[in-house]
Amino acid sequence: TRLTGLEMNVLVFDPFAEQSTENKNISFSTFPNKLEECDFLVFTCALNADTWHMLNQQTLALLKSGAFVVNVARGQLIDENALIASLESGHIEAAALDVFDVEPLPRQSKLIQFEKCILGTHNASNTTEAANRASLVAIDKIGRFLHEQ
Template identity: 45%
Template sequence: MTATILVTCGHLQRHIGLYRDEIRAHGFDVNVPPLTGQQFGADDMANFLRDADVAIAGDDALGADVLEAGVSGRLRGLVRWGIGTDNVDKPTATRLGLPVFNTPGMFNHEVADLALGHLLNLSRHIHKMDRDVRQGKWTRFEGTSLNGKVSGIIGLGGIGREICRRVRAFGMQAIGCDVVTIPTSALEDVGATQVSFEDILDQADVIFLACALTAKNHHLLNATAFGRMKPGVLIINVARGPIIDETALIAALDSGRVAAAGLDVFEVEPLPAGSLLRCFDNCLFGTHSGSSTAEAIHRTNRASVDIALAMLGVKPDHLLSCNRIA
């Protein structure tokens, strides 16, 4: 039976034509089921994985039942496109002996760029000016200077450190926190200082979220955290939606404790039509698109395909330099 690579990640699906002939030249088939939303649910993924030898997945449902269904069929390897792995039941994958790889470091610069885009828009009301000019108005909004302000970055991995580097270019102080101690040399390279989470809440004029979602940081920014922040703080989330308690954020926006929020991610995606966040014109929304540049997508597609091929025996030593998460 011919081995099959399943592709459910939308970014790779759109460009699969660049890789299909290469994959087939190695003697493998490619299955690209039609994707109408952002990701596939558990039932679809369980059915797809049973008939796949290796899968390249995105934000699809990859819980215990799904992985068990896959391994009960033909599945022998999984590639998680990108860096986020919160949708993968890693303990189950480990128990089943299912190797799972992701592709970290592919878009540190791109996500950091988007975070700074939110900062510049919110601090100078660019999105509001654009809206008013289009409506025939000439509104002069009073913005906020960035020079001398304090940026607090939650998560000092590759993306977080690139945010530090960028805010320093605007004359801001960069302080950050992380669950691990970052080497001094890495912090000095981007002009940042590592502090506690509580210090971020107390000192930051702008708070960026750039950390992975874990069970421990679900709703990290909750009512208590918002209550401790400086009045008028800006919140920018380019990480994962559930790190913020959106009910608490709505209350903080309503009270003015949070002056504005730039959100590329949400607790539920797409953002529900009835979300009260939509009521605030001091919020700037994205579509979970931090990685969405042509260059970043291409390099991540290439890396994902290379890992999948390696798991099927094409240059298997390549896996030694890849990031295995289970």
């Protein structure tokens, strides 16, 4: 709804979503059909046997050149090596990730080298208590890291 308010076309790949909509800017398809139409590919799905590495070398190649990839769901939805290769070649313009194949993201990960790769921390719970607890844990880890340097 928010994206269509900005007059963006939204293509939904969700086999469980209600497919009746009065909004002309929302359409439905099955993955990976119509990937070539996507400027942004945003993952918000669960990880299971059908979704593991659903974004891989073959499906990345279907995306239009210059597309953006966002994963705020589960790290193993994306084959990171294939994403890295697509970022290196310039086929994928940029990525925003707050989940990774291996967590925490290893310091030697090539994902860190890309200026157009935004890396964040995933917070699955948005209650006030959970956000406060996650903030305290993050502050503690940053303090221990800086002390080790």
